[in-house]
Amino acid sequence: MSDYLKSISNLEKDITVVETESPVVNAENPIVSASSIPPLITEADSGGVLNQESEILAEYQAPKTIIVRKYRLKK
Amino acid sequence: MPTCSKAVIPKNSQPIMQGDIYKNVKYSYIDSEDDAGVNVVEFEFPLAVIISQACDAIAMETIITEQKGKPTKFMPSILLCPIYDKTISKKGEHLIDVFSKLNLVLEKEEVYHSDDYKVAQRDWHYRFHALDVVIDDKEVINNAIIDFKHYFTVPMSYLVKHKEDRLFHLDDLFAEQLSLKFATFISRVAIPN
Numbered sequence: 001m002s003d004y005l006k007s008i009s010n011l012e013k014d015i016t017v018v019e020t021e022s023p024v025v026n027a028e029n030p031i032v033s034a035s036s037i038p039p040l041i042t043e044a045d046s047g048g049v050l051n052q053e054s055e056i057l058a059e060y061q062a063p064k065t066i067i068v069r070k071y072r073l074k075k
Numbered sequence: 076m077p078t079c080s081k082a083v084i085p086k087n088s089q090p091i092m093q094g095d096i097y098k099n100v101k102y103s104y105i106d107s108e109d110d111a112g113v114n115v116v117e118f119e120f121p122l123a124v125i126i127s128q129a130c131d132a133i134a135m136e137t138i139i140t141e142q143k144g145k146p147t148k149f150m151p152s153i154l155l156c157p158i159y160d161k162t163i164s165k166k167g168e169h170l171i172d173v174f175s176k177l178n179l180v181l182e183k184e185e186v187y188h189s190d191d192y193k194v195a196q197r198d199w200h201y202r203f204h205a206l207d208v209v210i211d212d213k214e215v216i217n218n219a220i221i222d223f224k225h226y227f228t229v230p231m232s233y234l235v236k237h238k239e240d241r242l243f244h245l246d247d248l249f250a251e252q253l254s255l256k257f258a259t260f261i262s263r264v265a266i267p268n
């Protein structure tokens with residue numbers, strides 16, 4: 001079991017993905033994926049102050065759905 | 076009209092704390108295993124807010140970043156609640172992918188009714204929190220709802236690693252409002268039929 005926990009804790013680095021199921025978004029699927037949401041501004045360290053990019057931020061809408069993925073880790 | 080929660084864009088150097096709103100938060104768990112491998116399910120919540128107390132989160136972040144700390148400060152994971160679009164979540168459509176991938180049949184039901192939302196707008200609902208967020212009088216999140224029932228946790232190491240996904244920090248008053256409402260939700264006593 002400890003090997004599995006190690007795999008999960010280092011999921012982004014050591015994972016060996018055998019198969020995945022990616023979310024399907026097509027013309028018939030009205031659900032908007034998170035990837036289609038307009039990009040947000042990133043704040044510089046001197047930030048905390050909105051600049052002209054605030055208009056982009058103001059257009060951000062709450063995303064529509066939870067995205068689910070499945071992974072299989074080889075032992 | 077729901078309470079407009081005021082927020083700021085935090086500096087990267089500011090600690091992770093209660094009221095921080097992250098995007099694309101991944102929560103995963105081991106679904107099953109066999110001799111050959113382990114099956115993992117990952118939920119990606121497009122938006123989520125930290126509910127854990129600020130002092131606890133700050134202390135655990137320090138442990139993670141400094142790689143040392145006292146046992147009294149250790150926390151295995153940080154509590155968050157997801158933020159959903161009000162309109163989509165009303166009919167449960169925000170869970171379509173969840174039910175599909177988990178091979179569950181999604182029975183049609185209104186997750187909440189119009190009256191529920193009106194109550195949530197008055198900050199009186201036990202489960203839902205209507206959320207509008209403004210920064211410097213500019214609305215940055217609207218038409219959103221927090222579902223306290225969908226709470227989940229992630230390790231602080233995840234939040235530290237994905238600090239660039241932190242969007243806003245709710246002012247302390249509004250962050251504490253959420254934690255108090257969550258406490259009310261989790262402590263309710265529901266009598267089964």
